[in-house]
Amino acid sequence: MAVLDDVKALLGIDDEDNKLNTIITLTESRLKTLLGASEVPSTLEYIVTEVAIARFNRIGSEGLSGHTVEGEALTFRDNDFEAYADDIQAWRDAQESGQDIGRIRFL
Structure with a gap:
């Protein structure tokens, strides 16, 4: 899974496959x-x-919206997207207007 490899590389971890796969599955869903799609398009996999x-x-830290300790503040978004x-x-918008970005259509 390409996304799993990207996430692991960026986090510098090796033994968290089950946890990461669950996070990735939920994020994709x-x-x-x-x-409003059945699959995540490759152009948006970075999300x-x-x-x-x-x-x-x-x-x-789930549910935490803010935390301050000795001048260091952490704040999390309510909506990751x-x-x-x-x-x-x-x-x-491109899908609704019928544009297939990056595709050639022959009629």
Whole structure:
């Protein structure tokens, strides 16, 4: 799985396959729902990679929206996909207008 390898490489971990696969599966499911698609298009796989990393890094801190210790503050987003909303909308707009970005169609 390419996304799993990307996530592991970026996190520098080797023995977390089950946990990462679960995070990736859930992230893909959520993105497919947001896209209204049955599969995550390859052009948007980077979203799965980046959101999966963010979710992995928050393990143990689920539900925490902010934390401050000795001047260091941590704040988590409510919606992991918020930063990618424009990309998701652009993909949806292209699908609705019938454009197949990066594909050639012969009629």
